Amino acid sequence: MRFGLFIPQGWRFDLVGIEPASQWPTIRALAQRVDRGTAWDSLWVYDHFHTTPKPSEEATHEAWSLMAGLGAATERIRLGQMCTCMAYRPPTYLAKVAATCDHISGGRIEMGIGAGWYEHEWRAYGYGFPRAGVRLGMLDEGVQIFKQAWETGEVNFSGQHYQVDGALVHPRPLQQPRIPLWIAGGGEKVTLKIAAKYADYTNFDGTPEGFARKSDLLRQHCADVGTDFDRIVRSSNYNSFIGRDEAEVAERRQAYIDRVRPHLNESQIAGQLGAFDNLPGTGTPEQIVENLRAMEKLGMTYAILYFPELAYDTSGLELFETEVIPALQS
Template sequence: MESKIGIIIPQGWRLDLPATVSPRDQFLLIVKTAHALEELGFTSGWLYDHFHTYPLVKEESVFEAWTTLTALAMATERLRLGTIVTCNSYRNPALLAKMASVFDVLSNGRLEFGIGAGWYQQEYEGYGYRFDPNPDRIRMLGEAVQIVKELWTSGRCEFEGKYYSLKGALNFPLPVQKPHPPVLIGGGGEKLTLRVVAKYADMFNTGGDLETYRRKLQVLANHCDKVGRNYEDIRKTYMATVSLGREQGEAERKIGELASYFGGLEEFKKKHAVGTPDEVARKLGEFKDLGVSYFILYFRDAHQRRSLELFRDEVMQRL
């Protein structure tokens, strides 16, 4: 089966937009990248749901995900669009269900709904959100996905949980996609998050090295058995940074600064795909052999198009 390939569009969160141009020109660069993805035949374009830069906090542009996705939906025709991933804590789930429904209508059924429990404590505190303990945030995620799905399918929701209470929330228009847009849940926590994935997700997303990913799939399969879910019904997706070059040295130079914030180049290469087309195809192919059928990849230089073309021409057909 040919893999689906999604590309994370540089939006500023990872200090990946040129700081020397105006915000308007930065936005036009985001649109240009989405156009390139559509023209080159990629499945989807994705945005991070974050508000200020990472791994360094700087006073530079970061384009908010849902606002920007809406603009990209108006600028494209076929490209599927999603968040990798929406932080559940940043928006009430009933409001999020409404936003997602309207987005699916205006994009004519192109939403990929990515959601997770949230993790960026500095951002939570900076924006005045309460940073609850991990178990609470994950259980909130489970409740939220139930609410979103109910509002998507019936248009109405009564809900009384530990974290959320809804009294007759309405959601019209309903999404275009039936029974609802695909729900991708991101995260790798083995006790709680993967249980939420087993219960509610259409797609599972995480990153990491090969053995870690293999273990996550085994744990997910165990959770599926316990909750009575068919493991094969959940599409496995893999997220990684790709730095591609005609020679290994070129690929390493392009990613060197980013890698320096994550343990150095050699450590970075264990969890990401850095190298020539042959090397990148081999690395990603190992994950395909584990059952991955959807790759969601970040190219720091995606707005320059050259790496995307090289990937399309020499890697994509091998996945």
């Protein structure tokens, strides 16, 4: 099993209390610490502009700016977004940005891409909020544009949502034939079909039941479009409160509550905790290993972890590195 790590960027209130001028140095230092080791294959950011679940004046650092900065600040680790929203930037422009970041990083960019969902953010930035079918159509066409741009260096495309006439994308990415594509999301009729057509990696529901269902549907879509299902790596994201025993897990959980309580109401906190409690990424090392082994048997071979305290405390990260990763890589 391979492992990715979300780096704090503020979107989930994970830089609160750190002065803005110190936030990038904090992000950079954490990335360099992880880059020096060998436990993690990749670092990830979210593509959002406002905090969640409540928009606020707390910082949210922009994803592709971070790609460029992290590309220059690290040497080994791969760099991705989970996931870039297709409609936030014209796809030809985004293909150009990603290609440049690939050069800055020495060929380490992963393109995580999805249709987007955060309606408040869309409207706040003037993008409107098209219905789901339109957003998914933009995703499908945008990925086709990426492939042209990266594989040939020129884009000519006439679609329902995008028209491109002779756009040149040079230099092409260092990675050939192109930057790897992660199609994120588990929409059963459309998103998974787009993944079947184009994805090198998928990212969807990380519960046993949900993962098994999405995998079966992806297999069916692959058969329909003539893709080899087994060539697509299936990944999931896991939020983690980890501790050496149940008491330490509870302490880490309470520390999170205390940190976000000034910013979120009780209902919002409960909603956030629902993405941790009784799910595969939370528990003691032994419990998490057991959970992820069960997921591996279902075909989940790439886990991307989020530790909400990472900007303040790396002890949970270190415990995961020493007790969980080696057990799942042996």
